[in-house]
Amino acid sequence: xxxxxxxxxxxxxxxxxxxxxxxxxxxxxxxxxxxxxxxxxxxxxxxxxxxxxxxxxxxxxxxxxxxxxxxxxxxxxxxxxxxxxxxxxxxxxxxxxxxxxxxxxxxxxxxxxxxxxxxxxxxxxxxxxxxxxxxxxxxxxxxxxxxxxxxxxxxxxxxxxxxxxxxxxxxxxxxxxxxxxxxxxxxxxxxxxxxxxxxxxxxxxxxxxxxxxxxxxxxxxxxxxxxxxxxxxxxxxxxxxxxxxxxxxxxxxxxxxxxxxxxxxxxxxxxxxxxxxxxxxxxxxxxxxxxxxxxxxxxxxxxxxxxxxxxxxxxxxxxxxxxxxxxxxxxxxxxxxxxxxxxxxxxxxx
Numbered sequence: 001x002x003x004x005x006x007x008x009x010x011x012x013x014x015x016x017x018x019x020x021x022x023x024x025x026x027x028x029x030x031x032x033x034x035x036x037x038x039x040x041x042x043x044x045x046x047x048x049x050x051x052x053x054x055x056x057x058x059x060x061x062x063x064x065x066x067x068x069x070x071x072x073x074x075x076x077x078x079x080x081x082x083x084x085x086x087x088x089x090x091x092x093x094x095x096x097x098x099x100x101x102x103x104x105x106x107x108x109x110x111x112x113x114x115x116x117x118x119x120x121x122x123x124x125x126x127x128x129x130x131x132x133x134x135x136x137x138x139x140x141x142x143x144x145x146x147x148x149x150x151x152x153x154x155x156x157x158x159x160x161x162x163x164x165x166x167x168x169x170x171x172x173x174x175x176x177x178x179x180x181x182x183x184x185x186x187x188x189x190x191x192x193x194x195x196x197x198x199x200x201x202x203x204x205x206x207x208x209x210x211x212x213x214x215x216x217x218x219x220x221x222x223x224x225x226x227x228x229x230x231x232x233x234x235x236x237x238x239x240x241x242x243x244x245x246x247x248x249x250x251x252x253x254x255x256x257x258x259x260x261x262x263x264x265x266x267x268x269x270x271x272x273x274x275x276x277x278x279x280x281x282x283x284x285x286x287x288x289x290x291x292x293x294x295x296x297x298x299x300x301x302x303x304x305x306x307x308x309x310x311x312x313x314x315x316x317x318x319x320x321x322x323x324x325x326x327x328x329x330x331x332x333x334x335x336x337x338x339x340x341x342x343x344x345x346x347x348x349x350x
């Protein structure tokens with residue numbers, strides 16, 4: 001099943017992340033007004049989607065850890081490594097073009113290996129800053145892939161227990177250094193939420209309820225994301241934004257199963273290119289922002305808001321080019337070379 005609703009969510013989540021990263025560029029244009037900072041919750045949606053898809057695409061199938069790891073690496077790593085190399089090359093050859101990044105070879109090594117590494121100021125972001133989410137993805141894949149060695153009935157609980165133990169170490173104050181805090185973040189529970197939705201989904205056939213349940217749950221989830229992200233209590237992120245993101249995913253699935261999900265071809269296309277948009281947009285935003293300011297366009301009436309609209313469009317356009325000319329050919333060729341079948345659609349393959 002292609003899960004068109006999840007493709008829609010991928011596209012929306014990617015746009016949310018692009019929008020939240022626009023804020024830094026707008027501040028460099030002296031705009032300090034209101035901005036929808038809850039856009040970072042697109043990452044929470046991505047994590048829940050990942051947990052759902054990993055469970056859904058492996059349950060009931062004979063797949064060992066090595067085959068699983070190979071498919072995940074082919075799907076995730078090539079484009080990320082390529083764009084990381086672009087940033088590293090700029091850091092070496094023309095560091096003045098980057099507005100905040102600094103060359104740190106330990107960070108470079110950690111970026112290619114999907115490890116959190118410490119740097120000045122206690123930050124653990126990779127060279128390509130959005131790669132921090134891939135570090136969590138790879139940790140989840142490591143745990144879940146190892147669970148494939150166990151009987152099928154044990155896999156969910158073994159994965160859940162391992163992640164819960166990591167999170168408990170963080171919440172219990174055992175993780176004091178930035179890297180340890182990163183690896184014990186409660187955000188890892190969002191993968192478990194996604195797996196739980198997949199288990200519920202597989203057992204809920206014929207018990208979906210009224211057709212309006214899906215859209216209402218979806219809207220309630222987005223409303224909760226906006227409310228808790230900006231005004232919620234100080235609670236672990238898995239509760240403040242992870243549970244609402246889970247509502248969004250479950251609502252989208254119910255809406256699709258009801259047969260009344262609109263055929264939004266634009267959102268489906270955006271879902272296809274979402275990974276390319278997600279990885280390339282920090283580079284695009286930085287370059288486009290510097291060009292915009294150099295031309296003095298931000299000084300025009302409404303120049304900052306015009307920049308915001310234009311920047312989103314440019315990020316999507318570049319994402320389409322990256323998808324067509326880099327991501328899709330690389331994953332197909334590497335998939336054929338390694339024997340790891342990779343679907344065209346991210347929502348089919350995860």
